[in-house]
Amino acid sequence: MSTPAPAVASAEVVHIHQDEVLTGEAVALDVQPVGFFLRGLGALIDLLLGVGVLLLFVAIIGWLASLGLVDDTLIPIVSIVLAVFVMVVLPTTVETATRGRSLGKLAVGARIVRADGGASGFRQAFIRALTGVLEIWLTLGGLAAVVGAFTPRSQRLGDLLAGTSSERTRTPALPDPGPGVPPSLARWAETADAAHLPAGLSRRMAQFVRQAESMMPSARQRVALSLAEEAAAHVSPVPQTDAETFVRAVVAVRREREARALALQSERVARLTRGLPD
Template sequence: MQDGIVIGEGVVLDARPASFITRGMGAMLDFIVVGAVIMTTLIVGGVWFLERAALSEDIAWVVYVVATVVVMVGVPVTIETLSRGRSVGKLACGIRVVRDDGGPVRFRHALVRALVGVIELWLTFGGIAAITSLANAKGKRLGDIAAGTYAVRVRGGRPPSAPVVMPQALASWAHTADMRRLPDGLALAARQLLGRAARLAPESRARLADDLAGRIEPYVAPGPPPGTHPEAFLHAVLAERRERELGAGQRERKRAEEQAELLHRLPFAVADPPR
């Protein structure tokens, strides 16, 4: 069973980590495209500046140290901060760096990643980062662990699923049926089947729908009307679960608003004095 939050319709909300190969390709593209351009610009510009200014050897070392810091830290931090976690390589590979809670990375996250990356990416040619990513369940390198970030896929995911619609013939039955005992796992399996039903062979589609409807029916009382098509039964159950969960959420929000309003009133329901 896949981990995640299962809502009433049986949909799992998750952000899938990018694979090791995808992250490696993105890092390689970043190094080739961004690193080569920046290094060439800094070297050519530094040589031209030193020849024109006739600076001393000490000042020349300072210039190269500053250039190295800019390449290793300044540029990655700037790109990740402005692009919200999408460098050139990550954009090409369809991945993005996000926080552990799924939010966009900020300056401090990019800075920590870049500082740790000096050791695990530049000084070891990516060796430490590769070993750490392979050992981590989310493919994190040391910079991600320190910053609280990881790379997720933003392209190439699952195709959009077919919508769940309440069959009109089963609407009155579904509104009165008790389906509170239906496990989330079965609801998820039904949602996945309906989402890819159009891409299945007719024989496999009918067999899977009939099997899944038979597994769900014991958790629904009373059962569907005789002669109900298995897929129509699944649609009705998932659509009704979705509506009930939406209604429960709205009632809970309304009750919270009423309680918050009572907290702002004076004791014993005395009206607030006029201002």
């Protein structure tokens, strides 16, 4: 008699978009990477600051040498030590102490994070600084620009080796929440089915609600009637009210229900990451 084959658990494939990072708990975070030109501007600021520090030290050593306080045979050794300090030690120390931020990154609103979204540490900062000697200092940023232009998150070679990327820290403020369901349709909203609107129609309705106050009365009424006619085929039951009130009520119902669904999803993910039963 043949024995039944053991059951094989099916693996679910999770697709991660290029603007998402996967944490150690397998949670995809939606992040905003810094653009190519802002990264270049931040790197240029850091490079100019490094050159300024290097020139300051060179001027001090030259002044001490002119006074006879530094032996001429030591100048090459001191120059190498200064170069290593400015190119490797200083950026490593700054990024480690500030958790991925430098003056250039602060200026453009960015910070360096690990591939899982966590703050970068000494190892990542050291790899980036060591690689930066080649791709930033020796090539004046040319190698970093070429590599960054062909990576999804504008990562330079040091980022690829260290497993880091640049994340935006200044995000635009969220828009003000829209008005709720009109009071006259509050009871209708409790049982209304308005969850399956086409994406294009839903977007146009939300845009109308935001811009209705600035529209001409005739155009406002015409657009409201057109949107109400399209939405009526996807909403049940259709309330007895004017077109604009109907459109505003549908938009408010969808927004509130989507907000509740996102809150439940976030709570479920939080419970799973804490090891609690779902």
